[in-house]
Amino acid sequence: MRWTIRKKFTVSFLILFTVAAILFTSFLSNFIEEQALATIENDVLKLQHTTREYLKQFQELHPGETAIFSVHGQPLSRTLSELYGQSVALYTPEGHFITEAVPVDSTLLMSQKKHEPNVDHTSSTELRNAFDNKASYTIAHLDGGSIVRFAYPVYLQDEFYGVVRFTADYTNLFSHNEQLIQHFRFLAIILFFGVFCIALWLTQQIIKPLKTLTEATKRVANRTFNAVRMKPSTDEVGELAKHFTAMQDEINRYVSKIEEEKEKVLQLEKERTRLFQNVTHELKTPLTAISGYAQLIGEEDFDDKLFLQKAAAKIYSESTRLNTMINELLEFSKSQSTIRKPQHFPITPLVKSVVEELQFTSGQEIRFKGVPLYVKGVPEELERVLVNVIGNALKHGQQPVTVTVDQSIVVTNRCEEIPPGILQHLFEPFVHRQHKQSHGLGLFIAKQVTELNGGTLSFTYENQVVSVEIILATTRQHSGES
Numbered sequence: 001m002r003w004t005i006r007k008k009f010t011v012s013f014l015i016l017f018t019v020a021a022i023l024f025t026s027f028l029s030n031f032i033e034e035q036a037l038a039t040i041e042n043d044v045l046k047l048q049h050t051t052r053e054y055l056k057q058f059q060e061l062h063p064g065e066t067a068i069f070s071v072h073g074q075p076l077s078r079t080l081s082e083l084y085g086q087s088v089a090l091y092t093p094e095g096h097f098i099t100e101a102v103p104v105d106s107t108l109l110m111s112q113k114k115h116e117p118n119v120d121h122t123s124s125t126e127l128r129n130a131f132d133n134k135a136s137y138t139i140a141h142l143d144g145g146s147i148v149r150f151a152y153p154v155y156l157q158d159e160f161y162g163v164v165r166f167t168a169d170y171t172n173l174f175s176h177n178e179q180l181i182q183h184f185r186f187l188a189i190i191l192f193f194g195v196f197c198i199a200l201w202l203t204q205q206i207i208k209p210l211k212t213l214t215e216a217t218k219r220v221a222n223r224t225f226n227a228v229r230m231k232p233s234t235d236e237v238g239e240l241a242k243h244f245t246a247m248q249d250e251i252n253r254y255v256s257k258i259e260e261e262k263e264k265v266l267q268l269e270k271e272r273t274r275l276f277q278n279v280t281h282e283l284k285t286p287l288t289a290i291s292g293y294a295q296l297i298g299e300e301d302f303d304d305k306l307f308l309q310k311a312a313a314k315i316y317s318e319s320t321r322l323n324t325m326i327n328e329l330l331e332f333s334k335s336q337s338t339i340r341k342p343q344h345f346p347i348t349p350l351v352k353s354v355v356e357e358l359q360f361t362s363g364q365e366i367r368f369k370g371v372p373l374y375v376k377g378v379p380e381e382l383e384r385v386l387v388n389v390i391g392n393a394l395k396h397g398q399q400p401v402t403v404t405v406d407q408s409i410v411v412t413n414r415c416e417e418i419p420p421g422i423l424q425h426l427f428e429p430f431v432h433r434q435h436k437q438s439h440g441l442g443l444f445i446a447k448q449v450t451e452l453n454g455g456t457l458s459f460t461y462e463n464q465v466v467s468v469e470i471i472l473a474t475t476r477q478h479s480g481e482s
Contacts, residue, residue, distance in 0.1 A: 009200075055076075135150070382472070
């Protein structure tokens with residue numbers, strides 16, 4: 001059997017209450033019994049004192065009589081019985097029963113009228129103690145009620161006149177005490193039930209959110225990160241739920257990040273595989289051309305000088321293209337593998353410098369306008385991006401090429417219609433229009449390096465106008481350079 005918190009609480013509370021109820025009832029019963037005995041002792045002491053005074057006065061009214069119990073026993077016992085409402089029995093100094101008067105209105109005392117002709121070892125305790133010169137009482141609980149028998153020796157002027165025994169009905173006292181105990185027991189049961197209900201409710205308030213958190217942990221184990229729905233609380237359980245939710249969100253964030261990284265790794269692996277295949281294909285073309293021309297001009301009977309010049313030019317062209325392609329790949333690989341050190345620097349002078357250099361080497365018109373712009377990145381890498389993007393516009397576009405620096409860097413030019421097949425795969429490697437100076441890596445490398453520097457590179461084409469926008473992480477520094 002699984003011992004849940006609820007079962008542990010219920011069993012513990014029942015055991016605790018049972019022990020507490022037994023101890024409480026025992027203590028209460030003892031306390032009430034002690035109070036009852038104190039009341040009885042006080043009553044018999046008062047009874048002994050008043051009856052002795054009465055007998056002393058009665059003896060003074062009958063001077064010289066030494067056997068007043070034997071001579072005046074019946075009227076004396078009736079008078080005392082009427083005065084105190086109790087049964088009164090008189091005994092001679094020798095222990096012989098004289099008489100007993102019983103109140104006629106007390107059914108219990110009438111039923112317990114007891115004659116003991118001679119007092120001996122079989123007699124009641126209070127009588128034997130009285131003839132041993134001791135006042136004492138005994139309590140008897142009967143079917144019809146409870147009685148107290150009290151007996152004491154009577155000495156008047158140091159002379160022993162006999163023993164008087166009183167029998168009183170104490171049914172009301174003991175019944176009242178019993179009812180009082182029952183009321184306290186009933187009150188204890190009600191109190192227990194109320195405390196139990198409150199404690200059960202409090203336990204439920206603790207167990208319910210714990211069950212919710214348990215189910216939530218199971219969902220987390222199954223990689224299900226649903227929100228934990230609990231009532232707001234400022235106690236320890238509420239604090240636990242708050243921290244659990246924070247932990248769950250943190251785990252969810254890390255799992256999502258791992259999934260993203262996993263997707264990136266898979267995508268990167270696919271791209272590397274495709275790049276390797278494309279590189280193999282692109283390298284095969286110039287190498288095949290070089291190998292073919294080399295075989296032809298290497299034959300023993302070859303003597304065509306015109307074809308030799310053409311072959312040499314083709315071999316040089318393909319070698320140059322091959323060398324440029326390899327250098328681009330090496331630079332791209334280096335940017336991804338080396339330790340990078342981004343800087344905050346003004347990029348407007350760098351853009352202007354690249355524009356002036358390309359304009360000088362190409363002899364084509366490039367229009368430049370810009371405002372100061374500070375960005376975060378690696379200057380050498382961003383310079384290579386600018387060279388690729390602006391150089392791509394010079395190779396494939398029409399003059400003039402416009403370069404603008406504002407919140408971003410925008411390169412704009414007109415060009416011939418671009419086939420849809422090229423537009424859809426523009427930023428993939430080795431996508432080109434078979435231009436003799438193109439190897440299809442410019443925009444691919446530019447995009448990869450831009451993203452490596454925390455920026456984005458986008459391409460738009462509309463009405464034979466191409467716009468390439470480079471957005472980089474900017475800073476709030478300003479400079480007057482342009």
